[in-house]
Amino acid sequence: MVKAKKFVLTKHFVGEPKPGDLTLVEFDLPELKDGEILVQAEYLSVDPYMRPYSARFPIGTTMIGGQVAKIIKSKNPKFPVDKRIVGYLGWTTHSVLNPDDPNPDILNMKPYIISGIMDDLPVSFALGMAGMPGNTAYFGLTEICQPKAGETLVVSGAAGAVGSHVGQIGKILGMKVIGIAGSDAKCQWLVNQLKFDHAINYKTEDVSTALKKAAPDGVDCYFDNVGGEISSTVIYQMRLRGRVSICGSISSYNADMTALPKATIVQLGMIFTEIKMEGFMVTRWNDRWMEAIQKNVAWIREGKLISRETVTEGFENMFKAFTGMLKGENFGKAIVKV
Amino acid sequence: MVKAKKFVLTKHFVGEPKPGDLTLVEFDLPELKDGEILVQAEYLSVDPYMRPYSARFPIGTTMIGGQVAKIIKSKNPKFPVDKRIVGYLGWTTHSVLNPDDPNPDILNMKPYIISGIMDDLPVSFALGMAGMPGNTAYFGLTEICQPKAGETLVVSGAAGAVGSHVGQIGKILGMKVIGIAGSDAKCQWLVNQLKFDHAINYKTEDVSTALKKAAPDGVDCYFDNVGGEISSTVIYQMRLRGRVSICGSISSYNADMTALPKATIVQLGMIFTEIKMEGFMVTRWNDRWMEAIQKNVAWIREGKLISRETVTEGFENMFKAFTGMLKGENFGKAIVKV
Numbered sequence: 001m002v003k004a005k006k007f008v009l010t011k012h013f014v015g016e017p018k019p020g021d022l023t024l025v026e027f028d029l030p031e032l033k034d035g036e037i038l039v040q041a042e043y044l045s046v047d048p049y050m051r052p053y054s055a056r057f058p059i060g061t062t063m064i065g066g067q068v069a070k071i072i073k074s075k076n077p078k079f080p081v082d083k084r085i086v087g088y089l090g091w092t093t094h095s096v097l098n099p100d101d102p103n104p105d106i107l108n109m110k111p112y113i114i115s116g117i118m119d120d121l122p123v124s125f126a127l128g129m130a131g132m133p134g135n136t137a138y139f140g141l142t143e144i145c146q147p148k149a150g151e152t153l154v155v156s157g158a159a160g161a162v163g164s165h166v167g168q169i170g171k172i173l174g175m176k177v178i179g180i181a182g183s184d185a186k187c188q189w190l191v192n193q194l195k196f197d198h199a200i201n202y203k204t205e206d207v208s209t210a211l212k213k214a215a216p217d218g219v220d221c222y223f224d225n226v227g228g229e230i231s232s233t234v235i236y237q238m239r240l241r242g243r244v245s246i247c248g249s250i251s252s253y254n255a256d257m258t259a260l261p262k263a264t265i266v267q268l269g270m271i272f273t274e275i276k277m278e279g280f281m282v283t284r285w286n287d288r289w290m291e292a293i294q295k296n297v298a299w300i301r302e303g304k305l306i307s308r309e310t311v312t313e314g315f316e317n318m319f320k321a322f323t324g325m326l327k328g329e330n331f332g333k334a335i336v337k338v
Numbered sequence: 339m340v341k342a343k344k345f346v347l348t349k350h351f352v353g354e355p356k357p358g359d360l361t362l363v364e365f366d367l368p369e370l371k372d373g374e375i376l377v378q379a380e381y382l383s384v385d386p387y388m389r390p391y392s393a394r395f396p397i398g399t400t401m402i403g404g405q406v407a408k409i410i411k412s413k414n415p416k417f418p419v420d421k422r423i424v425g426y427l428g429w430t431t432h433s434v435l436n437p438d439d440p441n442p443d444i445l446n447m448k449p450y451i452i453s454g455i456m457d458d459l460p461v462s463f464a465l466g467m468a469g470m471p472g473n474t475a476y477f478g479l480t481e482i483c484q485p486k487a488g489e490t491l492v493v494s495g496a497a498g499a500v501g502s503h504v505g506q507i508g509k510i511l512g513m514k515v516i517g518i519a520g521s522d523a524k525c526q527w528l529v530n531q532l533k534f535d536h537a538i539n540y541k542t543e544d545v546s547t548a549l550k551k552a553a554p555d556g557v558d559c560y561f562d563n564v565g566g567e568i569s570s571t572v573i574y575q576m577r578l579r580g581r582v583s584i585c586g587s588i589s590s591y592n593a594d595m596t597a598l599p600k601a602t603i604v605q606l607g608m609i610f611t612e613i614k615m616e617g618f619m620v621t622r623w624n625d626r627w628m629e630a631i632q633k634n635v636a637w638i639r640e641g642k643l644i645s646r647e648t649v650t651e652g653f654e655n656m657f658k659a660f661t662g663m664l665k666g667e668n669f670g671k672a673i674v675k676v
Contacts, residue, residue, distance in 0.1 A: 224605065227603050227605030231605060246605050246608050246609055249603070249605040251603075253606075255606075260602045262600035262601055262602055262603065263600055263601075264599075264600055265566050265569075265598055265600065265601045266604060267562065267565030267584050268565060268590050268591075268593075268598065270584050270616070270617030271585070271618070271619070272391070272617070272619060273617065274617050274618050274619060275616070275617050276614070276616040276617075277616070278608070278612070279611065279612050279614075280609070280612050281610060284612065
């Protein structure tokens, strides 16, 4: 019998996640019932949303997250052995689940077989550009920002999994794209490899001045991964009827929830310019999930979307990969290879 | 020949408007050309937008604003003597204009004759509930908030011209309405006369605690006249897919534009709840102007909308009425009677 391991939430995060907040435990796998499968994780995802979203679940919950896993036992003919699935099964090496269950995991994301959809691509892409972050980029930009060719798009958290994808879709759609990221190396990658028009290092440059120079006529669309002062700065440089898609607020994820950080008020910058700003969860488009996967996979095949992964080896290093990603150590998608 | 008077912008406002920022001057009226009319102001409006919006116009401009004026000379058969118009002619006792001019005033609001539309109501209502503030309330609530019966609406600046109107439309539409205002007398007026369900005095109560009590299940729609910390507080108590209509940001109108105030970041409170927030100018619905006027006039006639005016006597007291309104001294619509 395989020994399975999982990370269990032993303390809700307060401030920066600390090693003791999660506990790595071994557990025994139950026998399969009819309809169930046993899967073994190959790649696991670490994403910013896990930091705030985990607060919704009780102590004792397996830490939340998605994974690519191989079916190693099956009592479900639709999910045969050796196929791979994407499932939101948490930080666990093995899972027993019935994929036909209407709510098979705690994020209410139905597992699906990736074999046949993207067999020519690395399977880990199913956690990045051809998975949830890719769908977040696709729907969050196209549906919330309603972008048009010739418009100017600003992306914050631009070197992350979602940000780097959003900027590239912006270029595909014929936009002028400006990324905001946290190091010169990231900025160079955005401009040189991903063909962003400009990149601003918010740690060394004055964002307001740099943005005025990069977008002298103002910003039409802002895809926001960070929140806070950077977002206030961008909003005050937007044009009439600009659209803001709030995907994340990573600048405040480690903040004390009873004393959240303050930033320059946004309202005054949104009235006369009639700015529209909307937060979203990608689960809003669950019924159109495969539409975005197919779109992104096609763009990857055409060479229009370049994927970059920051891979951490070893399931036991999940926590390190997670906190490193929260600190911005990753380029593109942060994943863990079991 | 009548001696006309007007207030001219002699200094852009910095901080709180000061008496020397505007200068009262006498001027001679030109002879009428064909198509032109001479009008005499009867009531002038003072509104919050004048504070920030005046910054867009050069020194020497007649201070911006709307008025109800009587036609006292006419060389335009469509605009005969003794009819009354609403026009955005500025803070002036008399104006010569050609109402057929496509851009007859600096706010690009075409003057229109009010006679025949609301002859049974006080003419000053054309500057309030049956005018621009009323249209702001109507479109800003119905179009941006997309309110539904049974939902909970919060209005800030609730005792002002727009806020008191928005809350009453909320009641007409079957919503639970909570107003936020700056005195106990205002709160009592909102609840006792205007039939708001609750009112919160933000100067004496903790808004967060009071709102949790008044809306334990959360807020669906927020009509924002004030911006800043009050708005952050409301946003963090909103329900899934809540809508925020940003009409004004009066809490920051007197702020130093190079060092705007900070407030608790809003982004974190907008993601998982998927809040939509949009700023607007009522001019967006210029082509539907009369639709809202007719709707509001009908509700006034049915007794469903109660108007209250704070009237300052004397054209020379315009500045006093304006700064008093910015400080929240008015109940309902602040107007000046010439």
